[in-house]
Amino acid sequence: MSKQETLLCRCEDITREQIRACIAEGYQTIDEIKRITRAGMGPCQGRTCRMLIAQEISACLNIPIEEVLMPAFRPPVKPLSMGILADAYEEKEAEQ
Amino acid sequence: MIRDIDLMIVGGGPAGLMAALAAAEAAPEGAKILLCERDEALGGQLVKQTHKFFGSEKQHAGERGIFIGRGLSDAVHAEAKIEVMTDATVLGLYEDGIVTVLNDDKHLKFRPRKLIVATGASEKFLAFPGNDLPGIYGAGAVQTLMNVSGVKPAERVVMVGAGNIGLIVSYQLLQAGVDVACVVEAAPKIGGYLVHASKLARSGVPIRTGWTVKEAFGDQELEGVVLIRLDENFQPIEGTEETVYCDTLCLAVGLSPLAELLYQADCAMTYVRELSGAVPVVDEDLMTSVSGIYVCGDVSGIEEASSAMVEGRLAGFAAAKALGWNADLAQAEIEKAREELNELRSGPTGARIRAGIAKVQERREGSC
Numbered sequence: 161m162s163k164q165e166t167l168l169c170r171c172e173d174i175t176r177e178q179i180r181a182c183i184a185e186g187y188q189t190i191d192e193i194k195r196i197t198r199a200g201m202g203p204c205q206g207r208t209c210r211m212l213i214a215q216e217i218s219a220c221l222n223i224p225i226e227e228v229l230m231p232a233f234r235p236p237v238k239p240l241s242m243g244i245l246a247d248a249y250e251e252k253e254a255e256q
Numbered sequence: 257m258i259r260d261i262d263l264m265i266v267g268g269g270p271a272g273l274m275a276a277l278a279a280a281e282a283a284p285e286g287a288k289i290l291l292c293e294r295d296e297a298l299g300g301q302l303v304k305q306t307h308k309f310f311g312s313e314k315q316h317a318g319e320r321g322i323f324i325g326r327g328l329s330d331a332v333h334a335e336a337k338i339e340v341m342t343d344a345t346v347l348g349l350y351e352d353g354i355v356t357v358l359n360d361d362k363h364l365k366f367r368p369r370k371l372i373v374a375t376g377a378s379e380k381f382l383a384f385p386g387n388d389l390p391g392i393y394g395a396g397a398v399q400t401l402m403n404v405s406g407v408k409p410a411e412r413v414v415m416v417g418a419g420n421i422g423l424i425v426s427y428q429l430l431q432a433g434v435d436v437a438c439v440v441e442a443a444p445k446i447g448g449y450l451v452h453a454s455k456l457a458r459s460g461v462p463i464r465t466g467w468t469v470k471e472a473f474g475d476q477e478l479e480g481v482v483l484i485r486l487d488e489n490f491q492p493i494e495g496t497e498e499t500v501y502c503d504t505l506c507l508a509v510g511l512s513p514l515a516e517l518l519y520q521a522d523c524a525m526t527y528v529r530e531l532s533g534a535v536p537v538v539d540e541d542l543m544t545s546v547s548g549i550y551v552c553g554d555v556s557g558i559e560e561a562s563s564a565m566v567e568g569r570l571a572g573f574a575a576a577k578a579l580g581w582n583a584d585l586a587q588a589e590i591e592k593a594r595e596e597l598n599e600l601r602s603g604p605t606g607a608r609i610r611a612g613i614a615k616v617q618e619r620r621e622g623s624c
Contacts, residue, residue: 163385164385164386164389164471164472164473165385165386165388166383166384166385166386166387167383167387167388168383170381170388176383205516207378207512207514208378208381209381211380211512211533212381212383215383225527225529226527226529228527230519230525230534232519233516233519233520234348234520235347235348235349235350235356235520236347236348236356236358237345237346237347237348237516237517237520238345238347238358240347240358240363244358244361244362244363245363247361247362247363248362248363248364248365251257252257255257
């Protein structure tokens with residue numbers, strides 16, 4: 161049986177070990193960890209890993225889960241192709 | 257092009273469908289109500305719920321979820337005041353009130369006067385070694401494969417979670433001819449209704465409370481799991497490990513409210529464990545801290561589908577009232593819905609939800 165890893169962010173392949181190392185280095189919020197590791201930046205946009213990472217922060221820094229700062233949320237909620245945005249832009253140009 | 261509409265409803269599950277029907281009931285001829293659903297069909301989670309519902313007759317007790325969903329979807333499609341857009345994901349809520357939607361590979365823009373967010377929830381995941389092996393699913397995914405797509409999802413399953421979803425999906429797996437090795441529950445007690453647990457017990461499926469998954473193993477895909485006993489503080493007890501061979505592990509460890517859009521709109525949010533996550537701070541009309549944005553169903557706290565439907569009616573009539581549509585009818589229906597919700601949340605089974613809602617109210621009063 162090979163040693164299996166514990167994945168927190170499945171989209172970006174980020175393990176619990178990597179997240180814990182990040183917190184040990186001093187990163188304290190979901191957003192900071194996201195910028196360093198890309199956790200939460202994949203197709204699901206953090207729906208799976210967000211609360212798992214929040215739990216790690218809560219446990220490692222000994223703060224209640226209620227007080228873990230949530231990340232910033234920006235549109236779009238799911239990835240879409242540049243082509244779709246370009247089409248919408250061209251349509252607007254044509255109208256004008 | 258930006259399309260102006262009166263009311264947009266995001267999500268065509270039990271809450272969103274009821275909200276659309278309620279608003280349409282109060283709306284005048286020519287009102288523009290748009291219901292956006294990201295899936296290909298309306299119904300939300302009801303489309304795969306082959307079990308019968310509880311509650312009172314008003315909330316369709318005794319009926320199977322799938323038929324409730326079909327009835328509501330048919331009613332919405334038949335209502336001329338409601339435009340239904342399926343395969344339509346709402347992507348963003350912007351400061352100027354514009355809502356963007358992805359539909360049929362097109363990026364569309366709307367400006368609704370009122371908005372009801374009924375986006376539901378997503379399944380929680382667990383962290384343990386081997387948790388990304390093929391063969392590990394959320395229980396909802398397995399239920400979709402089985403009940404919607406007609407695919408036998410596994411040969412032998414270990415289910416994690418003895419709440420209602422874990423119990424019901426386990427029983428449906430048995431009905432589909434799948435061997436359920438056991439149901440594992442970290443808590444010392446079964447969380448779901450006794451009637452569901454009893455059906456499993458009678459079928460010979462052990463429900464192991466006070467146990468969890470220590471790790472999953474397999475070469476290319478899942479071959480089995482190692483279970484471990486937990487003490488009263490949910491800490492694993494070394495030396496109690498037990499190996500169970502299975503090709504599928506189902507996780508039914510709770511849901512998280514799907515609230516990204518509310519965060520985008522800068523609605524005040526608060527984390528309430530009794531409601532299973534971060535939820536919007538709402539008033540008695542289910543309006544968020546941002547004027548004109550309402551919520552209903554699991555996005556405002558995880559509850560049963562019956563409560564989601566009544567919340568949908570409340571939010572639908574509340575938005576109608578705010579739009580000046582048949583205010584007398586709307587007010588009367590709002591009060592009826594509030595009473596029904598109180599009834600549904602009464603008794604010992606509703607204690608957790610009541611505590612959660614009280615926390616949301618505290619937070620609201622604190623911010624006033």
